[in-house]
Amino acid sequence: MNDKSAPAYVPVHPPTLQICGVSTRFGDTVIHQDINLNVEAGQILGLVGGSGSGKTTLLREIVGLLVPSKGAVRLFGYSVLDQNPLIRRNVRRRFGMLFQQGALFSALSVYDNIAFPLRELRVLDEETIRDLVFLKLGMVELEPRHAQLMPAELSGGMVKRVALARALALEPELLVLDEPTAGLDPDLADNFVKLLGMLQKELAFTVVMVTHDLDTLAGLATRVAVLADQRIIACGTPADVLEVDHPFIRNFFCSERAAAVMQKGFA
């Protein structure tokens, strides 16, 4: 909970993600009011909140798809909406986003989907790209023969894996996940969470994820931020968050099933 006391000095390594006083309103509807949040390198932050609490909106503001009405979002110390297009592009290349539905380019094959961000750099030759694509495919535990499939021919779990491989193509320092396990059956979701955890350990990237799946949260997050009443009502380790007395937290974490999952996950 000590996120809110912003330090006066500027650290040498700025936090991976810094949200300073962000407010969002659509017309007369207030979504967020003065949100502050810091995520340090290497952390896995799970952002939870009720339906319509603006989790996905906040995520879209983090990656620069939405402009907050007030306040600023800084990634690696830079704004994603910087005036300078070069800074903007560099920041955008340092994070990867995994969309809820995968957002694979439906006209491109799996291979071309993963190769796309690599080709966009315009510094790698086709042979290196080929090696990299098959490396990423192996990392998300897909077979080389899957490379020629089209997105429409993939199952839900495979779409997520390919999307993850594409998000990881540039070896980002920050991975932003929107509902990483939504639409997967429990078994697949479990596998996907394990895969994410394993890759995070190997590549040591920072993760910011929105989820309302307790298993995902318990399996991955090292820190939890709870979004309710238009602000972040709790942020810290899962144990810290459970201490906070708020109706949403009671409902979300302290149901019988939730208690079992949390105990299993954080034990």
Place this chain on the structure above:
Amino acid sequence: MASATIETSEREGRQHVTLSGEWTLANLPLPIADLERRLQSLAGPRVSWDLQATLRIDSVGAILLWRAWGRRWPLVLDVPAQHRSVFERVAAIRSGQTGAPQAQHLVWLLALGQLVLTAGKNLREIVTLIGQLLLDIGYLFVHPRDIPWREFSANLYKSGAQALPVTALIGFLIGVVLSFLSSLQLKLFGADIFIVNLLGISIIRELGPMIVAVLVAGRSGSAMTAQIGVMRVTEEIDALATMGVSRSLRLVLPKVVALSIAMPLLVVWCAAAGIFGGMVSANLEMGLSYGFFVEALPRVVPVANVWIGIGKGFFFGMLIALISCHFGLKVKPNTESLSAKTTAAVVTSITVVIVVDAVFAVLTRGIGMPGSA
């Protein structure tokens, strides 16, 4: 951040290569091809590699080194434990078949056969769709409460009423141009007054229906394909089916009926605008009075021509809607398919309309021409 650097030295008759800095995509010196050539020139069986001073190695850096080593571990390699896993992952790359499949012989013959088969399949499916629509109409006769009035009127408004301005404008301009160019020729022969025959027959019988068909195919046909196509992509059509609503009755039939009714009206409207344009132009160019034009028109253009134009409008409208809906229902859930099917719908509609127009011309050759009726 320290960029990637290479140092070489020679000790005890062995070549030592010491790498340091960040061997990551962002920090590799550009162009990468130069770096790769440098690495490749250094590589050899008697070279020892020291990677202890590297801060970070990502998969791009590892792949570059791995390739320089000839895709196997060098004999002498000193790499920090935390970077070893990157190389192990690169070593484990299993690549599959990529690149274009090999060109086959007689590709053109295959393509031609494929085209014919596709055309045949489309034709069969359109006939099936027509049969389904006839069954639907039969069903509606028995159950008039199920007639989709709202969808019908919405389609009539969208593809009919909203097309009025553009068809009038195009018709008017074509009338002006046709009249202007013909009058230049007719004046040579002193046959000025035949402009009425010329414009009347050509616009009412031929150009009106054709112009409207092309416009409507581009305007409403593509819209129908895209709408039904996106409904397929978003599974809305499946949702309709699970609610027990027939897609042909609720989506296709109203479009086909609405366009079959709107098109003849648009043809009349467009032909009227064309005649009006021609009349204005003839008046300005040759001084032909409006009164004479209006009075001469019914005398020289038998009324059968109007009926032929309206009949064409009816058939063209029905065909355009049928073809557009057919291609819309064939859209697969990806962006490429949506664009391909929309293109196919418009191109096929216009082609079919022109073919049917030729059939009409043959069938009605004895009707409505001055002197024959």
